[in-house]
Amino acid sequence: MSEIDDSVTGNESQREATDAEPNPKHKRDSDSETSTSVEKKLKTDDDRKPEEVGFGGIGPQKDKPVLKEMGFEIEADAAEDKGSRHTMEDAWVVLLDAGLDTPGKLRCAHFAIYDGHGGRLAADYAQKHLHANVLSAGLPRELLDKKVAKRAILDGFRKTDESLLQESVAGGWQDGATAVCVWISGKTVFVANVGDAKAVVGRSSTSDVVQKDSDGVGPLKAIVLTREHKAIYPQERARIQKAGGTVSSNGRLQGRLEVSRAFGDRQFKKVGVTATPDIHSFDLTEREHFIILGCDGLWGVFGPSDAVDFVQKLLKEGLPVSTVSRRLVKEAVRERHCKDNCTAILIVFRYK
Template sequence: MEKPNHKHAADSFSSEDLVSPVKKAKKSEETGCDTSDGNRKLPSGAEDEKQDAGEAIAAVANRGAEEEDNRSCVLAEEKKEIIVEADVAEDKGARHTMEDVWVVLPDASLDFPGKLRCAHFAIYDGHGGRLAAEFAKKHLHLNVLSAGLPRELLDVKVAKKAILEGFRKTDELLLQESVSGGWQDGATAVCVWILDQKVFIANIGDAKAVLARSSATNELGNHTEASNPLKAIVLTREHKAIYPLERSRIQKSGGVVSSNGRLQGRLEVSRAFGDRQFKKFGVTSTPDIHAFELTERDNFMILGCDGLWEVFGPSDAVAFVQKLLKEGLPVSMISRRLVKEAVKERRCKDNCTAIVIVFKHG
């Protein structure tokens, strides 16, 4: 039996993968964004398919009256340092090939330095191959930075605009490349940027991001998850052809959603990078983008491709990671245990990739 293809930070991905050949010479003596360390650190600055993810996102964006009260207290205090630790694991599952690609960059400024912390994490889930996923990995973040992602003074509108433009530019270049290369595969994406203490989430397709938040804090400001289990908040909205809003958009573009819920009977997702042959039928690379401010109540995030969420519900995954954190396991081990549980114990048949991002409050 073939051994599982578990990989983590030490196995691959360097910032050099995101630097153009011309710029590599300039960076040859720099440490750049080295991610070879198993535990990456940086300093401050399946719910069911029909869940209304909009409500979950609204819970983060609006927070409600109770949240606003808590937020006022937090903002009244001096900002506390938040340490971010992240790591990734992957397994090809029962598939013959691995089409998932990931990015873990604790320092993602590259050639765009600035005063604000900038970290970037992403999972690209390829379908029909991994060329589109690899292309997005190499180009999206650079395109977002080039589009003006704030690096000195945070402006949420400017940041969202840069992310939107980065997605558009990446897909435009990818489609040009796919024509000359004669390939037609595509890739979904779930991406996170952490600027200072603001988190931006962008997604296309069916990969998800889930936030684990404490329901309350005690008078010392410490989390009280022992008596109040962490809430699992879905930060992304799935884009599938069968969903009403996506179906309507597809039909307006001349596409057809077949009885099997797939675009033209073939493609399940309605937003993706690449998929050149489906662009004329409404497949778009325009992401949903959401943002929230990190507070003492935010414990960790889980990014996962659809393979992970086929066997883990959001609350289930949060409880699994929370248990391992309480046991004192490092983030690198937690990400591997999560993927192993999905593939070996829960029989995930698809490629499975997960990034665990832990927020440690100083």
């Protein structure tokens, strides 16, 4: 997606969803592309093999796409479409066993979407390095300490951005990428984001846990777990101005970049762009049914509540997670005319 054009920051409270804005502007004003080819990118259920689930389909995951963990199972899958853009600048990660070189020894799962702008080099770099950096920074392996875990995520984001910037100087590129990331360790969920990619959880009411309807559960409430980082928002604008940057009348940093937090974007680092994420954590209960991660292309045509209703309906029909994630992206691109790159990850919790 095009990122020289987005962002804001946040707190750690959960927020009830509001409707989506119209199709988002490109993040970089120089990124607009027009193309009518949207049919080729979506993979059908028969096209995609289970072993393709992993680092954006680049590195295979050896596990089955189901993780059994402490009284519940996790199923997850991703789908993507380049929309009407000429190139795909998103990257994603689905790791049900996130121990990397020591599978099975880390009780943790990891999911992420990196939405590139100005190219996909920054998105690819973060995809390959962020999780390893978070692990090396000390994401707890057994006795979970939430403060230690959040500190590890912060350190992992910082280390990734610092090394990415060094790579971009050496390579002569200036790409940037927003990110939304989830780590699930035991029953604790950690959500971290920079930029305008979002995470939304579908949560049932307390009464639904006790008394379910004939379909299994009543309508779910959509809770937004992330906070957008855009230069036009007061908190981000103040931070940018303190760093010596400006926010123009079109809401863009230096008249060009809409997001105020992202990996890379080295030409904007001195004027307030940072890769410091907002981090939120919560413990899973039977009220949490699934989490949707999406780049801003998805949320430009889907409101959070709309997306949760769409996913819940398909899951109630008994469709597999892989099919539901693809239907969600297909609906966004082909029916709702998302013109940006569109990527979504669906994480479903099945309680025993």
